[in-house]
Each structure stands twice: as structure tokens, then as C-alpha cells.
Amino acid sequence: MSPLRTLTVAIAASLASACTMIPEYQRPVAPVPANFPNAPQAAEATPADAIAWRDYFADAQLRDVIALALANNRDLRVAALNIEQARAQYRIQRADLFPTIGATGExxxxxxxxxxxxxxxxxVFRQYSATVGFSAYELDFFGRIRSLNAQALELYFGTEEARRSAQISLVAEVASIWMTLAYDxxxxxxxxxxxxxRLKSHDLIRRSSEAGAVSALDVHQxxxxxxxxxxxxxxxxxxVAQDENALALVVGAPVPADLLPDTLTDTVSAVAELPAGVPSEVLTRRPDVLQAERSLRAANASIGAARAAFFPSISLTAAAGTASSTLDGLFGGGSGTWNFIPLIRIPIFEAGRxxxxxxxxxxxxxxxxxxxEKTIQTAFREVADALADRATLAERLDARRQQVEATQAAFRLAEARYKGxxxxxxxLLDAQRSLYLAEQELIFVRLADATNRVALYKVLGGGWQ
Structure with missing residues (x-):
């Protein structure tokens, strides 16, 4: 068998049948309870991570603002560029699986x-040569290069999950700031x-005081x-001005005035209820948890590369071409030349390295x-907190609405008694204060209800589609 054919067979065997020493991967058991506390029974509903954000948010203005943010937000743009960088790094690492062939003239x-x-x-002696070949190509018999390639691939996949996680956070942040602006x-x-x-009331009391109908104390109060x-x-x-500035920053561009809310809407979500599901199924689909798992897989692959370093490494250098003592005889008959240099390195003493x-x-x-495991625990707590808040919001809203109705009735009665x-x-002063505070509390609870719907959608993994 010719040296060139032997070389070809060796390279083909290396690429086709090389094994790796990567340990078998096993996903760690989720260190969280089997069920979410305060989880509603909505087993047949669509999971949050399967609902696109355009289908979740009911307000058309809010959807347009989110779309504007996805197109202009700089953090999301950086996350997308990180994917491109990781893809290029993976391609660089993958290139080590193949020989680097180059032509030289000397x-x-x-x-x-x-x-x-x-x-x-x-x-004076002269020699001219022109060759094509490769240098120090490692035959990956023990999978060192393949293990490093698997590590780079997992890191690349991890950047994909990081971008999804960044989009979920961005969608939720834009919605929260937009609703806070509506609240303010x-x-x-x-x-x-x-x-x-109160200005009209004050003018009336002041004129009454000037006519001697009421005391100066009423005027001052x-x-x-x-x-x-x-x-x-x-x-x-x-x-309001600060909220508009915050919204412009997170969107990454000026927000048109017709997309800004005037009042806090009670129909933020187009979905009545989100199912919590089983933690081990829901949480492991969240992009931030998947990113942590990709990092774990990458670390697992690096063990294979470290194990392979204990075994011999074989590298090949080969070239074929032509050589001559004169330039015009470089491509003449009988000027062909080749070299083939296999090199094996066996680690004997590395001082524990x-x-x-x-x-x-x-x-x-x-x-x-x-x-x-910590990422899953954090995700579980986020869902549990959002569900705990969701469980009491309906009652809080109803209580605040009834409180406003009661304080309105009390104010009308106090006003009539004062005029009489x-x-x-x-x-009347106490009734006015109570009504004003009750109306503010109702607006705040409505904001809490809206932001809770956004938070629950986010922590259950929705918003990346």
C-alpha cells in the first residue's frame, strides 16, 4: 500500500470511528416540590411557553410597543450578536477535526x-520547491478534539437560550413599564x-366666609x-415623565405618542388563566434553565477532553509537490517529491498536570x-410567588371596588350634611380624603393585577416566541 493511500485510510478511520470519553450525561433531578402552591386547575389550557406574546397581550398599543422594542433594544441586539460569536467559535473548534491543507512555494x-x-x-546552491500538504494534523482516536467540539456546540446552544431568555425579560419589562406609565x-x-x-369647593367656601356664613377654619382646612x-x-x-423616559430607554427608540396609554386597561391579557403545570416539566422548558443545562453539558464534555489527554496523541505531517535546483526545472519530469511524517506523543511524566x-x-x-439546581429553585420560587399573588388579587380588587363605592356614598352624605x-x-374633609385615597388604592390594585399577569406569563416561560 502506498504511503498516500495509507494516509487517506488513517484519516478516514479517524473521522468515522473516533470515540469520546465524555461521561454519560444525566439531567439532575429538580430539587423542588412536585407541585406549585396555589396553582389553579387549568390542565387543558395552553402552556405559557407555547403562547406567542402577540397572542397573549390584548392591547394593540402594547403589542406595537413590544414589537418596537424587539427591533431596537440594544441588550437584545447584544444577545443576538453573542449567538453569532458563539457560532463562529464553534466553527473554529469544529475545523480542528479536519486537516488544514495549504500550498507553499519556497x-x-x-x-x-x-x-x-x-x-x-x-x-552558491539553490533549490526551488512547490508543495501541497498539511502539518501536525491530530488523529482523534480518543476523542479529545471531538469532546472540545461538543463543548463548543453546547456553549453555542446556550447563547441561543440566553437570547430567548433576554427576549422574555424584555417583553415583560416593556409591558410592566408601559402599564406603570398608564398607572401614573x-x-x-x-x-x-x-x-x-377642590378648587371650586375652596372658592365657594371662601366666598361664604367673606359673607360670614362659615368660619375661617373651614377656609384654611x-x-x-x-x-x-x-x-x-x-x-x-x-x-409620568420618568416612566416615559424609562420606556424609551428599554424600547431603544422614541415611542410615538399614539402608542402611549392614557389609562390602565383591565384587559391586559387575552388569556383568562395560565396553567402552572408540573414544576419538573414547566421549569425545565424555561430558557434560563435550559441555558444552565447547556453549560452543564459543556462542562461534562470538557471532562472527555481532559480524560483523552492521558492517552497517546498521533499527529501527521504530509506534503507532495515538486523540487528542483533551477526554477525552470521545477515542473520538469522526475522532479516530484513528497514527505510523510507521523508523530506519536505518549505522556509519561507530567508532574500531575x-x-x-x-x-x-x-x-x-x-x-x-x-x-x-439553584436556577430551578429560583424559577420555582418566582412561579410560586406569582401564583400566591394571583390567588388573592381577585378578592383584593373586589374589596377595593366596594370600598370606593362605600366612600363615594359616604362623601355624598357628608357633603349633604355639611350643606345642611x-x-x-x-x-366633609375626612370624607374627601378617604375617597381620594380609596380611588388611588383601587388604581394600585388594578396595576398589581395587570403586572401579575405579565409576571406569571414571564416566569412560566412565555414571551420568547
């Missing part, structure tokens, strides 16, 4: 003095209406309420196991 000139040339005269705008509108109402509402208008105006490298790889794998001269202005 001229060698050497002058020999007369006492060394044999003829007694100084002479609604509070600002309430404060303005309250200020205008009315002034106190008026200025309190005025301060709230200024404070909420600042909150190889074992230490293996220990590092195994410890890193154990670290990734712990990180994976039955009670002092102090009773």
Missing part, C-alpha cells in the same frame, strides 16, 4: 566557501380632577386639601450542577 539559497564546496571555489397617568388624571373639584391635591399633580407629573486538569473539569461540572348645617366641614 526557494532556498546557500553559499558554501571553497574549502567546503569540494571544487575549491566558493559556490391615571393617578395624574385623578389628582387633576381632584384639584379642580379647604386650602389644606387644595394644596395637597396640587402637590400630587406635580408629583405624578414627574412620575493531566490529573489536575481532569480534577478541574470534574469540579467545574459539579459547580454547574449546583448552578443548574348638620355637620362641620371637618366631616
Amino acid at each position: 526557494q532556498t539559497a546557500q553559499r558554501l566557501p571553497g574549502d567546503l564546496s569540494g571544487s575549491g571555489d566558493a559556490d 397617568r391615571e393617578r395624574l388624571a385623578l389628582a387633576r380632577n381632584t384639584y379642580e373639584s 379647604s386650602q389644606q386639601l387644595l394644596q395637597s391635591a396640587r402637590a400630587d399633580v406635580a408629583r405624578f407629573s414627574s412620575f 493531566l490529573q489536575a486538569s481532569l480534577d478541574v473539569a470534574e469540579v467545574q461540572r459539579d459547580i454547574n450542577v449546583a448552578f443548574y 348645617g348638620v355637620d362641620s366641614f371637618l366631616g
